[in-house]
Amino acid sequence: MQAAKGWKQSVCGVLPRRVLGYQGPMTRGKGGEMTHLWVRAEQRPNEERVGITPEGAAALVKAGIRVTVERSSVRAIPLDGYQAAGCEIAAENAWPGAPTDAIIFGLKELPEDGTSLRHRHIMFGHAFKGQPAGRELLKRFKAGGGTLYDLEYLVGEDGRRVAAFGYWAGYAGAAVSLKCWAAQQRGRIAGPVRKVASKEALLGELGEELAGLARPRAIIIGALGRVGTGAADLCTAMGVGVTKWDMAETAGGGPFPEVLQHEIFLNCILARPGCPVFVPASAKTDPRKLTVIGDIACDPTSDFSPIKVYDRATDWDAPALRVHDAPPLDVTAIDNLPSLMPVESSEDYAAQLLPSLLALDALDNGVWGRAKVEFDRHVAGV
Numbered sequence: 001m002q003a004a005k006g007w008k009q010s011v012c013g014v015l016p017r018r019v020l021g022y023q024g025p026m027t028r029g030k031g032g033e034m035t036h037l038w039v040r041a042e043q044r045p046n047e048e049r050v051g052i053t054p055e056g057a058a059a060l061v062k063a064g065i066r067v068t069v070e071r072s073s074v075r076a077i078p079l080d081g082y083q084a085a086g087c088e089i090a091a092e093n094a095w096p097g098a099p100t101d102a103i104i105f106g107l108k109e110l111p112e113d114g115t116s117l118r119h120r121h122i123m124f125g126h127a128f129k130g131q132p133a134g135r136e137l138l139k140r141f142k143a144g145g146g147t148l149y150d151l152e153y154l155v156g157e158d159g160r161r162v163a164a165f166g167y168w169a170g171y172a173g174a175a176v177s178l179k180c181w182a183a184q185q186r187g188r189i190a191g192p193v194r195k196v197a198s199k200e201a202l203l204g205e206l207g208e209e210l211a212g213l214a215r216p217r218a219i220i221i222g223a224l225g226r227v228g229t230g231a232a233d234l235c236t237a238m239g240v241g242v243t244k245w246d247m248a249e250t251a252g253g254g255p256f257p258e259v260l261q262h263e264i265f266l267n268c269i270l271a272r273p274g275c276p277v278f279v280p281a282s283a284k285t286d287p288r289k290l291t292v293i294g295d296i297a298c299d300p301t302s303d304f305s306p307i308k309v310y311d312r313a314t315d316w317d318a319p320a321l322r323v324h325d326a327p328p329l330d331v332t333a334i335d336n337l338p339s340l341m342p343v344e345s346s347e348d349y350a351a352q353l354l355p356s357l358l359a360l361d362a363l364d365n366g367v368w369g370r371a372k373v374e375f376d377r378h379v380a381g382v
Ligand SMILES: NC(=O)c1ccc[n+]([C@@H]2O[C@H](COP(=O)([O-])OP(=O)(O)OC[C@H]3O[C@@H](n4cnc5c(N)ncnc54)[C@H](O)[C@@H]3O)[C@@H](O)[C@H]2O)c1
Pocket: 164, 165, 166, 167, 169, 221, 222, 223, 224, 225, 226, 227, 228, 245, 246, 247, 248, 250, 268, 269, 270, 271, 272, 275, 276, 296, 297, 298, 334, 335, 336, 337, 338
């Protein structure tokens, strides 16, 4: 009811396309209708990211795609840029009342209110790996006849994701790990972490925490990936020396005593069955320089997690879990790291996703077609 009311209010604020002076070709869906992308506000706490920038929105409008952007009280990128780009503006959380042919675009969860979903949604659904909440979401799509194009399953022909948040997750995860290490040097455990306005602000904050301390050395496993690259860049920016490992260095299957010879270990791999153990349970009491593990991949409950000294994720309020005293061993494993840097991660992700959004008129083909096949397969089972 609330949302439907919001929609009625919002249409009054919508600019007709002729006012925007658009002259170019119209991008149309299969039925000949103009493709309409509706960017919703995020409703999850601490979620300030958005998957499209004003520049990206301008490119879509130029390509003839109608773009509506909801107002948001938390979005990291202000609304005026979208307005200037020629987007129509709707009320916050008005998407349930959007026209049926609109494609609703957000990043994270919809409110779990059990309503049926009739639109096509682009978002991270977390629904295809047997998650209980995901099953409920699929049931809502089934009930309403809508479709989920899951951002995690937008893949190229090579099977690799076309857009991912990895780089800034790695950057932020390495920063939190360094904060944990700095706190240890002062006989403490890391306090709460909060989102930063910019990369420069993060580097400044970290510089103060590391002031007067000799730099530790870090080992990154998964160094050639997106997360590993971001983690290495943060370390380099802070003067922390890095040992970079990827598949070639771990192919032997372990054990890997070298990991314990670094003060910090940053796990940046995409773990799969058969993944070797990088830190065995015995590491707590083994002789070691290692005092901080940043499990940026953050999959502690998985059977094939390569880190055996802990079993639960940490969060912004308590980023470090002390798994051993004297000498200390802290693990930090936060699962929403990109949200700590909402501006940079939004801009980076949006740039990667834009080419796919520009192909939205071909929802049956390419990345969208492959994501639809994945949805159809899973929704059939609920
Ligand atoms: N904590 C968070 O907020 C957050 C955010 C984004 C991504 N992630 C996670 O980070 C992980 C990495 O993501 P990505 O985008 O960088 O993936 P990616 O595919 O770009 O990179 C993974 C890298 O790990 C390497 N690798 C895989 N198995 C390895 C092994 N056994 N030994 C050595 N190297 C190995 C690969 O060769 C690759 O270079 C994923 O599990 C992802 O879900 C976490």
